[in-house]
Structures are given as structure tokens and as C-alpha cells.
Amino acid sequence: MVIHSSEEEQVEALKAWWAENGRSAIFGVVLGLGAIFGYRAWQAHEVAQAEAASALYQQVLMASQQPGSDEIRRQAEALVQQYPGSTYAVFGNMLLAKAAVDAGDLEKAATLLGTALKENKDDVVGLELRLRMAQVQSAQDKHEDALATLSIASGKDYLAAFDELRGDIEGRRGNVDQARAAYERALTAAREAGTDVTILELKLDNLGRAQKS
Structure with a gap:
């Protein structure tokens, strides 16, 4: 590392550094600011998405109070399609699985619960999903599978x-x-x-x- 002996040498060194690196330094600052503002925009987008998903889930819950209505299925399907991988999508698949059980379609219910289990990230919700999956498997006479599901x-x-x-x-x-x-x-x-x-x-x-x- 070169140690400069005078202020003039330091100024000249800074000028030389700026001539060589100034553009890349500005570009780095711009990138840094872009990352900051990009992250903030991403955060705002995530918050907006969560609020929209929450509002739709509330509609699903309201529809679930009307047994036999197709509205709950439509709303739950919209929740799963619009917010895949989210906790709300997991809840949507759980509701769709319940509707499938009520309709006597155990195979569809098992598929929906399997998808929910794969996407779920919450331990407590995971236990509820395993309980429901084991109930469906037992109803299908897949008792060994049901016991394996409960083995966790x-x-x-x-x-x-x-x-x-x-x-x-x-x-x-x-x-x-x-x-x-x-x-x-x-x-x-x-x-x-x-x-x-x-x-x-x-x-x-x-x-x-x-x-x-």
C-alpha cells in the first residue's frame, strides 16, 4: 500500500482514483440505492398481497357458513390459485378437502391434503393436516398409510x-x-x-x- 507524503499527492491520488473508478463507484451507489428501494417496493408488494389474501380468506370463511353453497368452493379455489404456496392457500386446500369429503370424493380430498402438507410451513397446521389426512386414509381403508401419517x-x-x-x-x-x-x-x-x-x-x-x- 502506498502512503502519500503530502496533501497535494493525496489530492492527485484521489483524482487518479476517481478517473479510474468514479463511474463504477457511482454505478455501485445506484445499485445500492436500487436494492434498497427495490426491497422496500418488494416489502410493500408482499404486504399488499398478504392483505388481499386475508380479505379473500375472510370471504371464504363467510361462505363456509352456508353449507351446500358452491361459493365456498369458488372462493377457496381462487385463494389457492392466486396465492400459491401461502398459508392462505394451505387453508384453502383444507376447505376444498372438506368439501370433497362431504361430496364423498375421498381420493380428491387426499390429493388436496397432500398438496397442503407439502406447501405448509407451520408446525401446528401441519399436525391438523396430518390428522385430517389420516382420517381420510382410514376412511379409504388404507389403515397402514393412516398409521404412518400419524407416526410423526x-x-x-x-x-x-x-x-x-x-x-x-x-x-x-x-x-x-x-x-x-x-x-x-x-x-x-x-x-x-x-x-x-x-x-x-x-x-x-x-x-x-x-x-x-
């Missing part, structure tokens, strides 16, 4: 629901001991969470009567 470690709030469904599946397969064990785990988790256990107690009671008969 569940969050505390889903322990009872996951084990209750495991009990249902094992009961359908005729595995009484496994069903009872799952129901008992679900019962313990539900009591610890302070949720109603009436249905679980009935399932355990019915399981005992079925075994005796």
Missing part, C-alpha cells in the same frame, strides 16, 4: 386426537388390545388437557363389551 411426533394439543384416531383404526382392524392402549393414552392426554372425555370413555366401554361378546 405430535404436539401436546394433538396427543389425544392422534391416539384416539389410532384407537379407531386399530379397532377397525380388529386389534382390540392396541385399540384399548391407544384410547387409554388418549384419555390420559385429554384429562391432562382438561378436555371432554365422554366420547373416549364410551369408545373404551364399547370396546370392552365387544370383546366380551
Whole structure:
């Protein structure tokens, strides 16, 4: 590195540097400012997109209060198509899957839930999706697939629901001991969470009567 001994030499060095690098320096500043303003524009766009998606999702929820209406399907499809990969699109696919189940189209419901699972980025929503997917798979008599879907470690709030469904599946397969064990785990988790256990107690009671008969 050259050390300049006088102010004149420093000025001359600066002039030489500017002559050689001035344009690229200006270009770099312009690029830097462009990046800043570009990022801000991108942020504003993202906020606008999120607000629009939220508004559309509210319309979907309002439509869902009218059972049997085609409006919920149209709105949910618009949500998925206009905001792919977003959390709102995941919710849209969940609603479309429910509509497919109500229409008896389990294959379509499984496909929609599979798409939602791939696009989902939220752990809690992921647990709800796995629960619904396992319910659909069990209804399709794909019990092994359903149990595999439930095999992921569940969050505390889903322990009872996951084990209750495991009990249902094992009961359908005729595995009484496994069903009872799952129901008992679900019962313990539900009591610890302070949720109603009436249905679980009935399932355990019915399981005992079925075994005796």
C-alpha cells in the first residue's frame, strides 16, 4: 500500500482514483440505492398481497357458513390459485378437502391434503393436516398409510386426537388390545388437557363389551 507524503499527492491520488473508478463507484451507489428501494417496493408488494389474501380468506370463511353453497368452493379455489404456496392457500386446500369429503370424493380430498402438507410451513397446521389426512386414509381403508401419517411426533394439543384416531383404526382392524392402549393414552392426554372425555370413555366401554361378546 502506498502512503502519500503530502496533501497535494493525496489530492492527485484521489483524482487518479476517481478517473479510474468514479463511474463504477457511482454505478455501485445506484445499485445500492436500487436494492434498497427495490426491497422496500418488494416489502410493500408482499404486504399488499398478504392483505388481499386475508380479505379473500375472510370471504371464504363467510361462505363456509352456508353449507351446500358452491361459493365456498369458488372462493377457496381462487385463494389457492392466486396465492400459491401461502398459508392462505394451505387453508384453502383444507376447505376444498372438506368439501370433497362431504361430496364423498375421498381420493380428491387426499390429493388436496397432500398438496397442503407439502406447501405448509407451520408446525401446528401441519399436525391438523396430518390428522385430517389420516382420517381420510382410514376412511379409504388404507389403515397402514393412516398409521404412518400419524407416526410423526405430535404436539401436546394433538396427543389425544392422534391416539384416539389410532384407537379407531386399530379397532377397525380388529386389534382390540392396541385399540384399548391407544384410547387409554388418549384419555390420559385429554384429562391432562382438561378436555371432554365422554366420547373416549364410551369408545373404551364399547370396546370392552365387544370383546366380551
